[in-house]
Amino acid sequence: MKLLVFLLLPYLSLSEVGQDFSKCSRFFLNNDPPQITLPASVSVKHICQCLKDNNNQIIYLYATLYSTAWRIPIYSAYVFGSPNVGRADRWYIEPQLDLGTTAEPCMSPQDRDSIINQAVNCDYDYSGYDRGHLYPVQHTDNHLSMLATSTLTNAAPQDLSFNRGLWSAHEGKVIKDLKGCDEAYVVTGVVPEINIKIPTNNPRVTVSKYYWRATCCLKNNMFTGKGYFGPDNNGGVQELTIANLQAQLRIYYNVNNIIIFPSPLTGSCN
Template structure:
C-alpha cells in the first residue's frame, strides 16, 4: 500500500457544505438532483464532496445529502467509473457539520470535543455490530481521488456485515458489469433508516434498507434505468423499477421522492 501513501501527498481532502448542489450538479442526470424535501424534524445538509488538487483547485467528485438528525446520509450521487484502483481505509469526518467556523478539510478524527454533535465518528462504530457501509462504493470509482473521497463517514451508514460483504457487494459488482458498456452512467445510492432499531452508540441511526438507482446512457439509444434495494426477507437484493422504488421511498419518508426528476415515466 506504499503507493497509496505516495499518491496522498499532493492532495488535501475536502468537502464543502453548501446551500444546494449547484456547485456539483454534474453528478446528477441533466444536472437535476432528486426531488425530495425532508419532513419536519429531519435536518439535512448538502455536501459537495471534493478534493484540493496539487494546483490548489477544488476537484468535485460526488454529492451527498446528509441527515444531521439521523447522522447518516440520505443518498450519494455520482457518475459511474470502473475499473477501480484499490482501496485505502483512511476514514474522515466533516468538521463543517458541527459549526460554520470549523475548517472545510475533512479530518481523520475529531480532536475537538464539539465535533460529533451532528455526525457519526469512527468511535461510534468501535465495538459495534455494524460495518461502515459505503453509499458511493470504491468499486464504482476509476481513479485514486474518487477512491479516497468515498471514505468519509458522510458517505457511510451502519450496515449489517453479512449484507454489506455478501449480497450488497455482489450487487455492486453486478452493477459494475452492467454499466461499464454505457457511454455515461449516473447512479444515486441511498439509505432507508431503521427508526425502530436502537441507535448505534445511542446516537447513529442504523440502516434498514440500502437502495440504488442507475441510468445508463448510450449514443442514439434511450436511457436504460434500473433500481435495486435490499435486504429483503431473505437478505437478498431485489431489482425493481424506478417507479416502484420511488413509491417505496415515498411511503417511508411520507414526502414525494423522485430520483431522476427530468425523466417522465408512465406507471408500469
Template structure:
C-alpha cells in the first residue's frame, strides 16, 4: 500500500492523506506549534479527544508529517488543526478519507477504502455529509498549503467539520485570502491554529456528527522584531468574520471550552 501511494504521487493524481494517532504531546509533529508547544486545551466533561500527526509516505517509504490535528471522537469533528503557513498556489484535490486508527484498526496509515468495518464509530465518514446541506469545511485550507503534498494531506475528514455553505464559500474564503496577505509579511515561520466550536443545539448529521457553530483562527509570527498574533472568529450575526486579539479570541472561546492557543508566545497573548 505504501508503494502504491508513492506511485500515485509520481503520476500527480489525487490520493489519500495519512494520519497517525500519537501521544497527547504530539511528539512526532511538534514543529507545527510555536516553540513546539501545543495549545493547552481542556475538553468539556464527557468529551474525548485524540491527537493526530497528519502525514504522507515519501519515496523512501518514510512518513512526512505535514500538520497536526486534535480530533474529538465525541463530536466527530476536529477541535483544531495546527500548521505552518504557506501559499503554494497549487491545484486542489478532495478525496476525503478517514483515519482507521481512531476506530481501533491496526493499519498505521489511512487508505482510500479503510481496513475495517468499524470505520465511523469514532469519526465522521463521507456518507454523513451526503444531502446534509453542509460543506466539508477545511480547518487547514488548501490556500494555506506550501506544496502538493501538504495540499493532499488536507483532504481528510479529520481536518473538516460541517460548515454553512454560504459562510464557507464567501466570508470565510475571503478571510483565508486576507490571512495570506497578512502572513506574507512575516519574518520566518508563521504559525496558525484553526479550530471549530460545535453547535450543541443544531441537529447532528445522521444523528452523529456535530455541525460548526463557529470557525476560528489564530496566527502568530515575527514582525518588526516582535511576535504579533491575530485572532478571527465567525460567523457573527451578520455572517462575517470578526478580527480580535488572541486574548479576546480565547476569552470568547471560554464560553464553550478552555484553550490557551499560543501558550509559549508572550506577544501573542496581548
C-alpha cells in the first residue's frame, strides 16, 4: 500500500475554487449537483475540497457550495463512509476565496481584516456557537477526509448544545442507517438566519437557523432516500421524505424550486 504523507500549514485549506463542480462531480448522485436558484445578492462559490499527496497530486474528497455573502456554506456533498479515524481540531480557511483562483495555499493571509469573503476562527471565539461541520468527522472513513472536513468553508454557526447533543446523535443514527448500503450519497446544508450574525465587534458571519441533511442509499439496485431537519419545533431532528424536505426548504430559502437529487432514479430519493 502506498503511504501518503500530507502537510497542512496553519490556517490554509488545499481546496480548489471554480465555476462549477466538474472536478469533483463524483460526490453527487449520478454526478448531478442539487438544483437551487438563490437570489443574485447571494454570491456563491463552488469548492472542490481536496488535499495533495507526496507527488503533489490532488485528491478530491467532497464538494461545497459556499456563500461569500453569508460567509457560510449552503451545502456540502459527500459519499458516506464510516467509521471515522479520529479527529483534528485545527481549522483552516480557503485562500482562493480572498486572493483569487491563482493564489497558492502558502499565501494564506493571517490578518482578519483582509479576509472578506469567509469566516475566520476569531469570528467564533467566545460567541456561544460551535463551528458546525456539514460534512461531519464521524461520517468519514479515512484520514484524508477527516482532515479535509476541518475547513471553515465546511462549517456554519451551530448552537453548541444542539451540535454536541441531538445533532451529533442524529449523525450517529445516520451511520447505522447507511452502513448496509452498497453506496450512499449525502448532502448536508444550512438555512441562514438572514438578519442575525455571530456577535463580535464586527459581526460578519450569518448564523444558521436550521441544519438539514438528505441521504440517498443504493442497495440491491434500489435507491432509498431520507430527509432530516433540525432543530424542529421541539428542538430535535425531524425525519421526513426528500419531497417534504424540499418543500420545506423552498419556503425557508424563498426559492421556487429545489431538487437535492436531480437525476431520475429507481426508488425514492427525489
